[in-house]
Amino acid sequence: MSGIDDLPPLSRVIAEHGLVARKSLGQNFLLDLNLTAKIARQAGDLTGMDVLEIGPGPGGLTRGLLAEGARRVLAIEKDARCLPALAQISAAYPGRLQVIEGDALKVDALAHLTPPIAIAANLPYNVGTELLVRWLTPPEWPPFWSSLTLMFQREVAERIVAIPGSKAYGRLALLAQWRTRAQIVLSLPPEAFTPAPKVSSAVVHLTALPAPRFPAEPKVLEQVVAMAFNQRRKMLRAALRGLHPDIEDLLRESGIAPTERAEQVPLEGFCALARAVAAAR
Known part of the structure; x- marks a missing residue:
């Protein structure tokens, strides 16, 4: 037992399924389920909400989201090696986890979700910024999601919340702050991950505003x-x-x-x- 559910610890899951993190997929696994549960809590009250998760890997955050009461989690995973581990989680939480094997940049997630919807993910480093920009620039506003709780490299997180006059201030800050309330809610050192990346990470929580702060096309x-x-x-x-x-x-x-x-x-x-x-x- 792991402490948040009756499933085995993530270290054992990774060993059993041979899940060595792949650099080509931007993978860095969080093994501490107390930490993944803490990240899930940063998303707020998930009761009655569908949650979209990108790149669940062995399912640490997935388990946190389900344990924190998400009505349903839709997990999109590109790495087929992770599917058996995610299937175990699905069996432990009947009817509450749907896993789609595919590229998050190509899957129409909205076809599988029912509002209200939150997005929570330890985003793969190689697609994180592109996904964020897509979520911030939909054809219509308000968007399909009510909040984003996302892990990035610390440098990217600081760009999202940057203020005018700072070196980090730029396009990402303006896109995020025009239509959302954005804040860094958690910082994580490299050693929290396996393998340890060369940089620190941070979790950013963005809440969609009903309308942009100032009018503009x-x-x-x-x-x-x-x-x-x-x-x-x-x-x-x-x-x-x-x-x-x-x-x-x-x-x-x-x-x-x-x-x-x-x-x-x-x-x-x-x-x-x-x-x-x-x-x-």
Whole structure:
């Protein structure tokens, strides 16, 4: 028994199924079930909720989510070696765990979920940022999920919660903070994982806001932000030159000095600029 359920400890599960973590899949396994349960608790009250989990591996977080009362967990796993271990969990929690073998970037998870929906995952390092951007930029808002509880490399987590004027401040911070309330809720040292990565990790909890903090057309805002930070060392009048022939006037109209650089402009300023650009077009 492991302490959170009647299943064996993760170290034994990994040994029994020969689950050596693969670098090519961005795998680093958390073996401490008390820790995975703690991560699951950061997602809030899961009672009555479907939870989407990406890259469950041997199922440490999966077990935490189920033990914490998730109505149902949909786990998408690319590594077929992990399926027998996940099948054991499914048998221990009848009707509450569905496992899909596949690439999370290609699977239509929403077809298998019933609202309300939360997303919780120790994301594989190689697809974590891409998945987050997808979840933050859906065609419609509010999104299908109510919250995201995600583990990233510490550096990525800091980029999500960064403030203007900091080196970490950029596109990820703006996309996240425009439509969510984001905070780092847990930090984990390398030695918490097997194998130990070279960097620390952190769990970020993002709660979807009912509406964006400031009005702006999503596609225009994304374009403005991407151009501004692609050349973040340049003044905005130069970095955004290709956006509109009257970009200096539009910057001033938005309350932004044309000589400022992207990292100096707060979210509200970028939204004002996106509105000005959209109107000028």
